Amino acid sequence: MLLLLVLVLCSSLFLIYQILNRQKHLDQNSTANIPPGSRGLPLIGETIQFIRAVNSNKGFYDFVRNRHIRYGNCFKTRIFGETHVFLSSTESAKAILNNESGKFTKKYIKSIGELVGDRSLLCASPHHHKLIRGRLANLFSTSSVSGFIRQFDESIIKTLGEWENEGTVIVLDQALEITFRAMCKMLMSLESEDEVVEMLKEDVASICKAMLAFPIKLPWTRFYKGLKARRRIINTLGKIMSERRCSQTEREDFLQYLLTEDDKACSDGNPSLMTDAEIQDNILTMIIAGQDTTASAITWMVKYLGENQKVLSLLRDEQLQIAEKNLNKSFLSLGDLNEMPYASKVVKESLRMASIVPWLPRSVLQDSEIEGFKIKTGWNIDIDARSIHLDPMIYKDPNKFNPSRFDDEAKPYSFLAFGVGPRTCLGINMARAMMLVFLHRLVTTFKWEVMDSDSSVEKWALFARLKSGCPVYVRRIDG
Numbered sequence: 001m002l003l004l005l006v007l008v009l010c011s012s013l014f015l016i017y018q019i020l021n022r023q024k025h026l027d028q029n030s031t032a033n034i035p036p037g038s039r040g041l042p043l044i045g046e047t048i049q050f051i052r053a054v055n056s057n058k059g060f061y062d063f064v065r066n067r068h069i070r071y072g073n074c075f076k077t078r079i080f081g082e083t084h085v086f087l088s089s090t091e092s093a094k095a096i097l098n099n100e101s102g103k104f105t106k107k108y109i110k111s112i113g114e115l116v117g118d119r120s121l122l123c124a125s126p127h128h129h130k131l132i133r134g135r136l137a138n139l140f141s142t143s144s145v146s147g148f149i150r151q152f153d154e155s156i157i158k159t160l161g162e163w164e165n166e167g168t169v170i171v172l173d174q175a176l177e178i179t180f181r182a183m184c185k186m187l188m189s190l191e192s193e194d195e196v197v198e199m200l201k202e203d204v205a206s207i208c209k210a211m212l213a214f215p216i217k218l219p220w221t222r223f224y225k226g227l228k229a230r231r232r233i234i235n236t237l238g239k240i241m242s243e244r245r246c247s248q249t250e251r252e253d254f255l256q257y258l259l260t261e262d263d264k265a266c267s268d269g270n271p272s273l274m275t276d277a278e279i280q281d282n283i284l285t286m287i288i289a290g291q292d293t294t295a296s297a298i299t300w301m302v303k304y305l306g307e308n309q310k311v312l313s314l315l316r317d318e319q320l321q322i323a324e325k326n327l328n329k330s331f332l333s334l335g336d337l338n339e340m341p342y343a344s345k346v347v348k349e350s351l352r353m354a355s356i357v358p359w360l361p362r363s364v365l366q367d368s369e370i371e372g373f374k375i376k377t378g379w380n381i382d383i384d385a386r387s388i389h390l391d392p393m394i395y396k397d398p399n400k401f402n403p404s405r406f407d408d409e410a411k412p413y414s415f416l417a418f419g420v421g422p423r424t425c426l427g428i429n430m431a432r433a434m435m436l437v438f439l440h441r442l443v444t445t446f447k448w449e450v451m452d453s454d455s456s457v458e459k460w461a462l463f464a465r466l467k468s469g470c471p472v473y474v475r476r477i478d479g
């Protein structure tokens with residue numbers, strides 16, 4: 001009897017051992033070559049950790065930085081119910097951003113998609129994106145950039161004129177104001193005196209704050225408030241468009257161009273080029289894409305220069321020469337900006353160090369293999385631009401502000417501040433122009449001292465924004 005019992009026990013143990021061994025083997029196979037990383041808790045994954053980072057002064061990139069340190073150049077995580085794979089090598093940037101295989105498409109997290117609207121070129125399907133991008137790209141022609149430079153310069157001269165009496169200014173606040181005004185003027189000929197501008201500014205700020213929020217639509221949530229702000233903006237844009245259609249005055253702005261092109265197509269018996277809803281979503285997209293990014297970049301640039309006096313002195317020498325040459329000219333031209341080699345490197349170095357858009361999101365359309373790892377259809381794939389920008393194997397002393405590092409051409413796919421490939425930033429030339437014009441007027445008019453060297457970033461900000469706003473004490477050079 002005892003022998004029988006021992007036999008049953010042994011065979012049961014053997015069976016259990018076999019089942020466990022088989023399960024282990026199956027598990028190993030199913031996760032073979034899957035990127036390392038944690039998928040976190042069931043359903044919510046690592047969303048809480050992500051939100052915790054968003055809500056801290058280290059900023060949401062801290063979530064990625066910690067995992068990059070732990071797992072290396074390729075890791076996976078799960079946020080907002082979806083799998084994300086982060087990649088930080090120039091080789092993967094090339095393959096994914098150029099997308100010659102057609103296996104990837106752009107995709108933003110759900111909250112961003114709903115806030116900018118599903119007709120925005122940020123969220124459009126690849127085919128639709130091509131059409132919209134084609135229409136919008138015409139708006140960014142050389143002649144349009146030239147006209148914009150003149151307008152922007154005029155506005156900067158006016159703003160800096162007011163700094164004289166201020167003593168201490170908060171650069172971020174000023175830059176947000178300047179870039180917002182510039183976007184409103186360029187897109188819809190709205191002047192700062194127009195009462196609608198202030199309302200739009202507040203609503204755009206609410207949308208930006210909601211971009212990384214949980215997409216929960218309850219009245220007290222950040223996301224809900226962002227959606228309400230979006231609705232108000234879309235209504236306002238609708239009214240502006242109706243007024244334009246009834247008005248006899250011809251304006252020279254992006255909105256007028258889109259409406260006129262559309263009217264032309266319709267009167268030739270062709271279908272509408274862009275529906276009103278498409279125009280509205282894309283005007284909103286351009287305000288959001290152009291204001292916060294450029295203002296944040298300008299702020300970081302002022303901080304880096306204030307903390308690197310040698311660089312500032314080289315830059316000032318270059319810019320004073322241009323100012324001397326332009327004594328009889330009221331405003332800068334595109335030609336002047338093309339003669340600013342050192343300032344252009346200062347802009348590039350500021351963008352590299354600040355990495356305003358820290359990663360570039362895409363979605364996987366077909367199972368793929370990247371860096372030896374299996375990447376499944378439907379996963380999100382994010383090119384971690386910030387890690388590439390701060391990789392010591394690519395940029396020597398990456399935390400040193402050294403514009404001269406760009407004397408030599410950067411390694412391909414190592415400078416991703418504006419992205420590369422078919423989704424490259426549409427406003428790249430305007431953004432560079434704004435930064436250069438601002439630099440020229442600032443360094444030829446003022447000396448400044450950064451009053452708070454803290455590099456903490458604002459909570460809930462989609463783009464890396466300095467929490468202090470970068471207060472500076474300014475003094476006229478000739479004062």
Ligand code: HEM
Nearest residue numbers: 289290293294297356357360417418419423425426427431
């Ligand atoms: C320093 C300022 C700026 C930075 C750092 C910046 C950066 C970027 C980045 C990284 C992307 C995404 C690229 C990708 O996913 O591959 C992007 C897209 C875009 N940007 Fe900018 N941007 C800036 C200013 C502007 C301005 C001034 C405008 C226009 C008014 C603008 C309009 C756009 C648009 C429309 C897109 C979407 C392009 C598409 O999906 O086809 N940006 N920008």
